[in-house]
Amino acid sequence: xxxxxxxxxxxxxxxxxxxxxxxxxxxxxxxxxxxxxxxxxxxxxxxxxxxxxxxxxxxxxxxxxxxxxxxxxxxxxxxxxxxxxxxxxxxxxxxxxxxxxxxxxxxxxxxxxxxxxxxxxxxxxxxxxxxxxxxxxx
Numbered sequence: 001x002x003x004x005x006x007x008x009x010x011x012x013x014x015x016x017x018x019x020x021x022x023x024x025x026x027x028x029x030x031x032x033x034x035x036x037x038x039x040x041x042x043x044x045x046x047x048x049x050x051x052x053x054x055x056x057x058x059x060x061x062x063x064x065x066x067x068x069x070x071x072x073x074x075x076x077x078x079x080x081x082x083x084x085x086x087x088x089x090x091x092x093x094x095x096x097x098x099x100x101x102x103x104x105x106x107x108x109x110x111x112x113x114x115x116x117x118x119x120x121x122x123x124x125x126x127x128x129x130x131x132x133x134x135x136x137x138x
Contacts, residue, residue, distance in 0.1 A: 002029055006037050010067040018068060019116035023123035023128045027113040031133055032063040038093040042070040052112050059124060061112045068114060075117045101131040
């Protein structure tokens with residue numbers, strides 16, 4: 001399944017396995033890998049960071065690995081849900097925890113953890129929840 005060690009790229013079968021996990025399992029994978037990698041991945045388009053719209057709010061998708069962000073972006077670009085020129089932006093975990101999450105919490109923004117595609121269920125958490133879960137083992 002997902003590598004126990006840090007890796008620059010993921011083989012296609014590992015990406016498929018990660019995407020086939022249910023939302024809660026992807027959340028666990030995210031927490032485990034991000035703590036090791038010390039970084040998270042976001043998507044950035046011409047107009048800023050990519051957000052996912054829900055009926056009552058916008059949510060920030062975050063990924064444990066660049067290749068998972070790319071795979072989701074590729075799927076969503078096919079349905080024109082994201083632009084094909086979207087970039088993958090790495091944010092180090094320290095900055096994400098100390099700056100991003102408090103700012104998102106202040107703005108009452110939720111996060112979608114490792115979305116896997118239009119047909120999958122997503123794990124949506126508040127910035128406060130993610131902060132607590134990421135710092136739980138420190």
